[in-house]
Amino acid sequence: MTLEIFCPFWGDPDLLFETVASVRAQRNPDWRLIVIDDCYPDESVAGRFAAIDDDRITYVRNERNLGITENYREAIRRATSPYISILGCDDLLHANYVDVILRAIEAAPQADVIQPGVTVIDEHGTVVSPLVDRVKQGMLAPRTAGETVVLTGQDMATSLIRGDWLYWPSLTFRTQTLQRIDFREGLPIIQDLALLMDIAFDGGSLAYTPEVAFSYRRHGSSASQKTILDGRRFRDERAYYRTARSLARAKGWNRTARVAAVRIMSRLHAVTELPGVIRHGDGAALKSTLAHIFAS
Numbered sequence: 001m002t003l004e005i006f007c008p009f010w011g012d013p014d015l016l017f018e019t020v021a022s023v024r025a026q027r028n029p030d031w032r033l034i035v036i037d038d039c040y041p042d043e044s045v046a047g048r049f050a051a052i053d054d055d056r057i058t059y060v061r062n063e064r065n066l067g068i069t070e071n072y073r074e075a076i077r078r079a080t081s082p083y084i085s086i087l088g089c090d091d092l093l094h095a096n097y098v099d100v101i102l103r104a105i106e107a108a109p110q111a112d113v114i115q116p117g118v119t120v121i122d123e124h125g126t127v128v129s130p131l132v133d134r135v136k137q138g139m140l141a142p143r144t145a146g147e148t149v150v151l152t153g154q155d156m157a158t159s160l161i162r163g164d165w166l167y168w169p170s171l172t173f174r175t176q177t178l179q180r181i182d183f184r185e186g187l188p189i190i191q192d193l194a195l196l197m198d199i200a201f202d203g204g205s206l207a208y209t210p211e212v213a214f215s216y217r218r219h220g221s222s223a224s225q226k227t228i229l230d231g232r233r234f235r236d237e238r239a240y241y242r243t244a245r246s247l248a249r250a251k252g253w254n255r256t257a258r259v260a261a262v263r264i265m266s267r268l269h270a271v272t273e274l275p276g277v278i279r280h281g282d283g284a285a286l287k288s289t290l291a292h293i294f295a296s
Contacts, residue, residue, distance in 0.1 A: 001105075003098050003172070004084045006075035007035045008068065013045050015090035015217075018125075023087075024054060028098040034078060035089075037061040038071045069183050069191060079175045083114075088169030092121070092215040100213040101172045107148040108207035112177040112199050117212035118167045123219050130218060131272065140165035140265070141208065148209040154253045157200035160193065161244050161256060163265035166206075168192040170214035177204060189227050189236045194243075201247055228273050229281040231288035237266060238292050267293050 005023055009016055016035070023033050037045060039062055049059035066074060075086055083105060087093070097116065104114045120133045140163040142149045151159055160166070181202060184194045200206075219225075227233040241263050248256035270292040277289045 001030065001083070001102065002081055003031045003101060004079055004081040004175075005031055005033045005087055005093075006078070006084060007033065007087045007089050008038060008071040008075055009035055009045075009089045010038045010040050010068070010071075011089050013040075013042055013048070016045070017048060019087065019089055019091060019093075020052070020057070022092040022094070024057075025095050026093065026098045027095050028102070029056075030102075031098050032056050032058070032081070034058045034060065034075070036071055036074055036078075038067070039065040069188065072183065076175070076178045079178075082175055083172050084175050084178070085172045086169065088217070090217045091169045092217070094213045094215065096211070097213040100209060100211050104148050104172075104207050104209045107209075108150045108205070110152075110205055111150060111207035112174045112204035113166075113196065113206045114172040115166050115206065115208045116170060116214055117210045118170050118214045118216050119212055121215045121217050123217065125217075127215075128218065132269070133218070135163065135265070136165040139163075141210075144208070144210050146210060148207050150205055150207050152205040153200060153203050154248075154251075154256055156204070156206045157197055157244075157248065157253060158256045158259050159206075160196055160200065161241070161248075161260045161263075164190075164193045164196075166192075166196065167214065167216045170216060187236055187240055189233050190240055194240055197244055197247075201251065228289075229277060229285050231281070231284040231286075234270055234288045234292035238295065241266065261296075 007019060020033065023031065033056060035049065035058070037059065046059065046061065049057070062074065072086060100116045101114055120128055120130065122128045142151065142159070177199060181195065181198050183191050187194050241260050245257050245260035248260060270289050274289055277285045
C-alpha cells in the first residue's frame with residue numbers, strides 16, 4: 001500500500017529540503033510526497049523542486065495564502081490513498097517510518113490514527129529532552145513492551161485529555177476519518193487535540209507503536225511558545241477543556257469528564273510556564289496563566 005505524505009509548507013526552505021530528503025531516504029519506496037506551498041515568499045523553492053528527479057514527489061503552490069488549518073484541509077482534499085501523513089515542514093522521518101506505519105496498520109487495521117515513537121530535536125537538529133517531552137513520553141504515553149497498543153473511544157479520549165502526549169506532525173490518519181471529521185473552528189492553538197478528541201468521541205481508535213521513526217523539531221521560539229506569552233494558549237485550552245467535559249458528560253463518559261474537569265497536567269504545564277510569563281509576557285498572559293492554574 002502506498003503511503004501518501006503531505007507536507008504543508010510555510011517556513012525555512014532549507015529545513016523543508018531536509019524534510020524532503022528524509023522522505024526520499026525511506027527504506028520502503030512505496031510512498032508519495034505532496035508539498036503544498038502556502039505562498040511562502042521565496043521564489044527559489046519551486047526551482048529547487050524542479051531540480052529533483054523523483055516522480056513520487058509533487059510540488060504545488062496555492063493561488064493565495066490559506067493559513068495553516070485550511071492548508072491541512074487542502075491536503076485532505078487532495079488525498080487519494082486510504083492513509084495519509086501530514087508532515088511538518090521542518091521535521092524528519094527516520095528511514096523506517098513507512099515500514100513502521102505499515103506494520104502498525106497491519107497490526108491494528110481498525111485504527112483511525114497511528115502514532116510512532118518519536119525523538120525530539122532542537123532547531124539545530126540536536127537530540128534534546130525538554131521537560132514537556134519527558135512527561136509526554138515517560139508519564140502520559142501508554143506503557144508497552146514494544147507491541148502496538150490500541151486505545152478506543154473513552155479510553156482514547158481519557159488518555160488524551162489527561163495530557164496530549166501525541167506529536168501531530170508524526171501521525172498517520174485513516175483518510176476517510178479526516179474526510180468525515182473536520183477541524184473545529186476558533187481553536188487554532190489546540191486544533192490538533194480537538195480533532196483527535198472528536199475522533200475519540202466518534203468511537204474512533206488510536207494505535208501507538210513505540211518503535212522510534214520520527215524526529216520532531218521543537219524550536220525555542222515556536223508559535224506555541226508565543227501564544228503562551230500573549231495569553232492565547234491557556235485561554236483556548238481552558239475553553240476547550242470545558243467543551244470536552246460537556247461532550248464527555250453527554251456520552252456518559254464520566255471518567256473522561258472528571259479528568260477534563262481536574263486537568264491536572266494542563267494546570268502543571270501552566271505552573272512550569274509561569275516564571276517565563278512573568279519575565280517575558282504581558283498582563284493578559286499573566287492573567288490567563290493564573291486563571292488556568294487556579295480557576296475551576
